[in-house]
Amino acid sequence: MLRSLLAAAALCAFLPTAALAQTVSQERLDARYDRALAAGYKALFLCGAIAGAERNGATRSVESVERWELTGIQAPLDSLVAEMRARPIRIQSVSSDGAPARGALAAFAVEWAEGFAPRFAVNTGADGCRLAPIGMDVGTALDIGEPELHDLGRALTAQPMAGDDLAETGMEARYGQGTRTTAVVVMRNGSPVSEAYAQDFGPLIPQRTWSVAKSLAATIIGAAVERGEADVQAEAGLGLSANDPRARITVDQLLRMASGRYSDTPGNRTDPLYFGGATVKESALALPLLDRPGTVYRYANNDTLAAVRAIEPTFADHSPADLFARIGMEHTVAETDWAGDYIFSSQVWSTARDLAKFGQLYLDGGVLPDGTRILPEGWVDYVAAPSGPQPDGPFGYGAGFWLMNRSEGVPADTFAAFGNRGQYVVIVPSRNVVIVRRGEDPVGARFDIAAFTRDVLAALD
Numbered sequence: 001m002l003r004s005l006l007a008a009a010a011l012c013a014f015l016p017t018a019a020l021a022q023t024v025s026q027e028r029l030d031a032r033y034d035r036a037l038a039a040g041y042k043a044l045f046l047c048g049a050i051a052g053a054e055r056n057g058a059t060r061s062v063e064s065v066e067r068w069e070l071t072g073i074q075a076p077l078d079s080l081v082a083e084m085r086a087r088p089i090r091i092q093s094v095s096s097d098g099a100p101a102r103g104a105l106a107a108f109a110v111e112w113a114e115g116f117a118p119r120f121a122v123n124t125g126a127d128g129c130r131l132a133p134i135g136m137d138v139g140t141a142l143d144i145g146e147p148e149l150h151d152l153g154r155a156l157t158a159q160p161m162a163g164d165d166l167a168e169t170g171m172e173a174r175y176g177q178g179t180r181t182t183a184v185v186v187m188r189n190g191s192p193v194s195e196a197y198a199q200d201f202g203p204l205i206p207q208r209t210w211s212v213a214k215s216l217a218a219t220i221i222g223a224a225v226e227r228g229e230a231d232v233q234a235e236a237g238l239g240l241s242a243n244d245p246r247a248r249i250t251v252d253q254l255l256r257m258a259s260g261r262y263s264d265t266p267g268n269r270t271d272p273l274y275f276g277g278a279t280v281k282e283s284a285l286a287l288p289l290l291d292r293p294g295t296v297y298r299y300a301n302n303d304t305l306a307a308v309r310a311i312e313p314t315f316a317d318h319s320p321a322d323l324f325a326r327i328g329m330e331h332t333v334a335e336t337d338w339a340g341d342y343i344f345s346s347q348v349w350s351t352a353r354d355l356a357k358f359g360q361l362y363l364d365g366g367v368l369p370d371g372t373r374i375l376p377e378g379w380v381d382y383v384a385a386p387s388g389p390q391p392d393g394p395f396g397y398g399a400g401f402w403l404m405n406r407s408e409g410v411p412a413d414t415f416a417a418f419g420n421r422g423q424y425v426v427i428v429p430s431r432n433v434v435i436v437r438r439g440e441d442p443v444g445a446r447f448d449i450a451a452f453t454r455d456v457l458a459a460l461d
Contacts, residue, residue: 032113036134038080039112039119040275045069046086047108047121047129048208048335052349054105055125056331058204062086068182068200069208072421072442077275086110089120089138109138119277126321128335128349133277166198175452178445179422182207183352183438186456187360188431193460195352206331206349207438210419213334214304216320216358217344218255218383218400221311222366222375223323229314232382232399236310238285249293254307255399256388260291263300270301273343280305280341297389297397301345304400308344320344326374327361329354346420352436355417359427359434362415380429384415394450407450414453422447431457 046065053060070081089107108129109118120138121129132141171181182201186194197203209216224230232252238259239247249259272278284302291298320334320342332350336342350358361368362383366375376382386396386403395418396403404414404426417425422439426449435456441447 034076035080035112036119037271037275038077039084039110040121040131040134040277041073041077042070042081042084042086043108043110043119043121044129044131044275045208046088046110047105047123048349049206050088050108051105051123051129052206052331052333053204055333056204056206056351058202060200060205062088064200068180068440072180072440072445074443078443084110084112089142106142107138124336126333128333128347130336130338131275131277133338136277166196169196171452174455175449176441176445176447179439179441179447180445181422181437181439181447183436185352185356185434185436186460187356187434187436188460190360190363190432192356197352201438203351203353204331206333206351206354207423207440208346209348209350209355209417210346210421210423211301212350212355212417212419212423212425213344213346213348215383215400215417215425216334216348217304217308219358219361219375220320220323220344221251221255221307221400222379222383224311224314224318225379226366226374226376227314227318229318230311234310236306238306245293246289249306251307251310252399253293253388254303254310255383257297257299257303257391257397258294258388259300259303259306260289260293260296260298261287261300261302262290263287263298263302268299268301270345273301273305273337274346277338279337279339280309280343281339285309295389297391299391299397304345305341305343308342312341315342323374324354326368326372328357352438355425355436355438356434358417359425359436362427363429363432363434384413404450404453407453409454410450410457416449418449424449426453428453428457431460433457433460 049065049069050060087109088105089109091104091106105123107120107122109120111118117135117137121131123129166181172179182198184196185192221230225232233250235247236249236251236254238249253259273283284305287302324332332354334342334344335347362380366379367373383399383401384403385398390396394406396405398415401415402418404410404416405412411428411430413430414426414428416427422441424437426435435453439447
């Protein structure tokens with residue numbers, strides 16, 4: 001009897017210790033994963049910002065990107081990103097006199113763990129930068145063996161200003177303490193009436209659109225509908241079989257954030273895809289169903305990703321880049337995952353002027369200046385209609401666009417593309433006005449786009 005009691009006591013003493021050890025192990029695992037994500041974040045943003053500027057004939061420095069895009073980001077990545085060493089890889093070329101010359105940016109590599117391959121993003125050119133999976137070797141991926149990693153000098157300068165200097169406007173005090181506005185463009189009746197940039201930015205400097213890309217995705221789907229290659233009321237091809245209830249989710253329900261699927265992380269975070277090097281196919285398509293499709297609004301990156309994946313067969317003949325070119329968005333690039341699928345929930349780089357042209361397309365009813373229709377007749381009404389379940393809060397939701405129909409002092413027909421860190425493209429059909437505001441707002445700081453829209457419209461009276 002005594003032996004049994006002692007054995008039981010020993011077991012009870014052991015269990016908490018084992019559980020504690022398991023907890024400590026998980027904490028270490030999570031900490032390592034956070035470092036991997038932070039390194040991926042830094043590699044991708046340095047590559048996207050610097051390669052994008054160079055592609056447009058402008059320049060950005062590492063210091064500039066660190067000051068703007070790589071500060072004020074979510075914890076715990078913020079502190080980790082700051083301490084990690086980033087190095088560019090440039091493919092050297094030979095000048096006319098035979099001397100080595102600095103070539104195009106091939107990749108950015110970021111060291112994050114001793115004895116493990118750096119995280120890196122590769123500059124593909126036409127499709128922007130592509131983040132490699134964790135553990136992939138940069139030399140093997142670029143087929144250059146052991147690359148020489150050159151430190152990028154910090155003497156590069158930003159594109160000169162155009163229009164007003166935002167530092168003199170006092171926007172932070174009026175529209176959001178702690179916010180950082182980088183660009184503003186206002187269009188009325190198809191012509192620019194105001195343009196201003198912060199230091200380090202200008203008309204040829206692209207920024208990541210974040211979720212403004214969702215509205216671009218809806219536009220790409222609309223163009224496919226106009227060509228007769230897509231139907232928003234059709235099933236989106238999800239699920240494993242015809243008996244799978246996910247198979248009945250439509251493209252329309254995905255665009256309206258009403259798929260009913262589970263969102264895998266709080267706050268709509270899709271870190272494995274955005275910063276971990278995972279693919280759309282493995283991270284965004286197989287989520288389980290929690291609600292009947294079409295009944296519940298749940299903002300989800302993965303819904304937009306699934307909607308775009310549904311029309312992917314059309315990209316062979318009609319790529320997103322082709323559509324951007326037709327609109328005149330010459331400095332806009334949609335990036336893909338390592339497998340080549342577009343990350344159209346967030347990962348597009350564009351200039352403020354290009355986004356103004358995007359907004360103008362909607363003011364013009366989806367018709368180009370030469371009279372060519374690229375969006376279906378009635379598409380503007382479709383994306384701006386709150387016909388699905390609606391979110392709580394100050395804004396409604398249409399199909400890939402936010403609705404400012406609840407904003408006091410703003411015309412009820414106003415709809416907009418919103419993105420993280422303060423990206424806004426506001427479209428006001430009744431006033432024939434487009435307002436673009438770009439920012440690099442830190443976590444916790446929020447720009448008051450409704451107040452800004454009211455003030456801009458009042459100034460135009």
